[in-house]
Amino acid sequence: DAGITQSPRHKVTETGTPVTLRCHQTENHRYMYWYRQDPGHGLRLIHYSYGVKDTDKGEVSDGYSVSRSKTEDFLLTLESATSSQTSVYFCAISEGDRGDSPLHFGNGTRLTVT
Amino acid sequence: AQSVTQLDSQVPVFEEAPVELRCNYSSSVSVYLFWYVQYPNQGLQLLLKYLSGSTLVKGINGFEAEFNKSQTSFHLRKPSVHISDTAEYFCAVRGSGGYNKLIFGAGTRLAVHP
Numbered sequence: 553d554a555g556i557t558q559s560p561r562h563k564v565t566e567t568g569t570p571v572t573l574r575c576h577q578t579e580n581h582r583y584m585y586w587y588r589q590d591p592g593h594g595l596r597l598i599h600y601s602y603g604v605k606d607t608d609k610g611e612v613s614d615g616y617s618v619s620r621s622k623t624e625d626f627l628l629t630l631e632s633a634t635s636s637q638t639s640v641y642f643c644a645i646s647e648g649d650r651g652d653s654p655l656h657f658g659n660g661t662r663l664t665v666t
Numbered sequence: 667a668q669s670v671t672q673l674d675s676q677v678p679v680f681e682e683a684p685v686e687l688r689c690n691y692s693s694s695v696s697v698y699l700f701w702y703v704q705y706p707n708q709g710l711q712l713l714l715k716y717l718s719g720s721t722l723v724k725g726i727n728g729f730e731a732e733f734n735k736s737q738t739s740f741h742l743r744k745p746s747v748h749i750s751d752t753a754e755y756f757c758a759v760r761g762s763g764g765y766n767k768l769i770f771g772a773g774t775r776l777a778v779h780p
Contacts, residue, residue, distance in 0.1 A: 556709075585768075592675075594756055594770035595710075610767065642709055651698040651760040652717045655768055657709035 555579045556658035558643050564664045571630040573661050575643030584626040585644040585655065586610075586618060595642065601626055602649060633665045668693040668759045670771035678777045681749055687742040687774045689757035699740040700758040700768070701731055710756060716740060727751065752778045 555578035565571050575584060583602055587595040587610075597610030599618040607618050615637060619627045630637055640662050644655040673688040691697065698717050702710040714725025721733040731742045740757060757771040 592772055594670075594672075594772040596770070597767055600767070644710075652715075654700060654712050654715060655710075656712070657702075659707075659709045 556643055556645060556656065558641075558658040558661050560661060561659070562662045564666060565633050566666055567634060568632050571633050571663065573628040573641055573643075573663070575626045575628070575658060577624050577626075577643075577645050579645060579647075579656075580623060581645040581647050582623070583646045583649055583653075584620065585646075586616075586626065586628045587642045587644060588612065588639040589642060589660070590639050598628065598641075630663075633663075635665050637663065638665045639663060668695075668697065668761060668769045670757050670759050670769055672755075672757050672771035672774050674774050675772065676775045676777065678779060679747055681778055681780050682746050684745050685743065685747050685751075685776065687755050687757075687776065689740045689742065689771060691738050691740065691757070691759045693738075693759060693761065695761045698760045699731075699733060700760070701725065701729070701740075701742050702756045702758060702770075703727075704754045704756065704773075706753070713742070713755070747776070747778045749778050749780060751776060 557576045559574045585600040586598040596612045601607045601620045617629045640660045642660045643658040646653045646655045669692045671690045679685045700715045701713040703713045716723045716733045724730045754773045760768045
């Protein structure tokens, strides 16, 4: 385990409600990522951060926003949850931004939007 | 842009048999290649990585992979599988220059039967 804690681990929410997922790391790594995992799609990048208050979009960012006010915390917010956002969400961290820096993953948050 | 194709969505195999999980990638630049394993209800764990040098890479749990640049492949192999190898395996690619995102394949579910 690379010192990554995701909370909550499971959440059920209703369509249209806001949801915030939290990723907390104890490694002091600069780079943090949010992915979603869906059958047949592998993992797809939602947003990533390359420092405090520095974030950028991934390939499936619509409907999601992120914030990073401290090195250790990276929040993912669904402003108005939809059923298509039912998924397993993974946070990851890496020490560097070079291609040879592997990512280390948390244990995921299973989100169900009813 | 990079992409990854895992050629088999599911691979059933008997215990102690050899296994190969196939991965092809496409990229216009030099790449780094990774295999991750995901056990049920867990996050992804780095199995092995190819950065440079020898094309045969050894990882944890007796797995190895061979980088073939001419065929743009990075197949994962194990000479004798165990029940505990039952998991989902993800191939991933990342460009070697500057900052590049980690792109995942759709995953291969390995089911080892007694």
